[in-house]
Amino acid sequence: MGAAVEATATRQAYGDALLALGQEHDDVVSLDADLSVSTQAAKFGKEFPERFFNVGAAEANMMSIACGLAATGKVPYCSTFAIFAAGRAYDQVRLGIAHNELKVRIGASHGGVSLGEDGASHQMIEDIALMRAMPRMQVIVPADYNQAYRAVLHSYENDEPMYLRFGRPATPVVYEEIPETLNSVDVLREGGDITLVATGHMVWRALEAAEALEREDGIEAEVLNVAIIKPIDSQAIIESLAKTGVAVTAEEHRVVGGLADAVRAVTAEQHPVPVFAVGMGDEFGVSGTGEACMEPFGLTSRGIAARAREALVLKPIVSHPPLHGPEWT
């Protein structure tokens, strides 16, 4: 499978890369909870039925089965919707996978509100917070098909427990090729006025926002894609903020516990600058098309640009010189 050239869902990359891993490694097994067509694990299941386990609508069971498989030398990839992976099966993931430090990969599809029509019951907007809080769990949110493909390969090459969040809608290409490595932070666009820190489906929107800011206001925005939210590359974030002095984060997630808090945790301790957030407030999503579901919460390129303009108004008031001085410049 080559790199995607047009908008493709990140969950497609999960299915394609999982199949590739299965072809290369006998120890890869796949589990799904009756959503394998949606999560794309069905591709693996069709080619390797003996290594595919559909457990039915029983996510808790799936996570604990994965624990047993991993404790016996397999590398399980568990897929279901993010709402069930991180919500329903939290305790099973916590004790059986994270606490045991087992090489289990949770492929959580349909993250965020952009899954659309199914509405609030299915729109997981706190999974990053839950999984960030869980000891030893790594949290990965790729930006497009090509990075998602790399993320899945990366997950096999490393041993720590991992939660990977994928999305339902076709997502514009951000990386022209499948990247060589999966980095916590990639600088996708350079600029000196403000740093836009985005993850997942908000990355291409942040790039659009940066273009609009330049075109309409002459603002030079730097855009960071955070694909590995935990452990986060704090130095990469501080290097950018040492230059711009202000940030706007963007995530399809609650602003509590997610990317905004991950960035704020870095800045608050190491380089205090204002960090403004685009994300979900104390609220649930609603039904609608995927794109329409993003609008009410400002999860759009316009929403990011508007927040950036507000941030720049406040920047001279709340910003101050870097504590670490030239070390970061």
Next chain:
Amino acid sequence: MQHLRPVPDPKPPPVPIEGDLATIRELERWATVLRMDCVRMLAVAKSGHLDSSLSAADVVTALYHRVLRHDPSRPDWPERDRFVLSKGHAAPIQYAALARYGYFPLEDLMGLRKIGAQLQGHPDMNRTPGVEVSTGSLGQGLSMSLGIALALHLDGDGDARVWCLLSDGDCQEGQTWEAATAAPHFADRGGARITAVVDYNHLQTDGTTEEVMDIGDMRAKFESFGWDTVEIDGHDMAAIVDALERSRTVERPAAIVCQTKKGRGVSSMEGRFGFHGKPPSPEQAEEALTELEHLFAAQTEALETATGEFAAVPSRDRGSD
């Protein structure tokens, strides 16, 4: 806790893979030793679940000292049988069995639940040799056992088996029934390698299971989920050994419902409510150890007079259940 009388330290029976099987009477005496270990451990730790350990003592003894194929010198031996203590709060009884077999020094038992010790309050696979998976949150062990069984099947045609010990509380958790549904579904893919043993002692933290949440006829439930199921007296060593060994031969996942008494072997505690999660006081521990010591002496005497008779009739040659 020097004032606590020491537990007898008989020579451990041979490892089950080496051929010589412990007799029923030897196993009964071993169960007494493990019970005494548990009393001492909990008295020293001043914390933990003694009564839940005692109800499972006979089953755990039968497993480690006779039925499980395991080798303390090779805890990672790929073809070993796996034991999963879904009722992780009964960790002391598993720790006692592991220590008696030399997975770690006997004196380590006295570190139970203490800071820096390898014996955590609930089993931890990364800290304690012989623990296959960490447990302690009820309801997860049968699913974990299924995962192990599926992996063993993928690994080839060896016949390593997975033995999972469940409590009443485990069977109140919905996840146990997700696993109970899945194991027969995956019978040909490894599911049939599981023996689930239910330590049905009818007592839980807040009262009897009948009062708190009646789990009813466990045999009928497992049977209706497609398991090969038998129900036995969980303190009848011959019946336990027979049921465990028979379960190796069935082609479905096997369930053994053991009717047990919480606190078994300590008469002040046996079958009585109010001891869950409560360690014995020094006085209670002394009393319990005295009682168990008498039992041990009687069992030793019986062994000495009847060794030949019992050695000649190993339980596995008797009819099944």
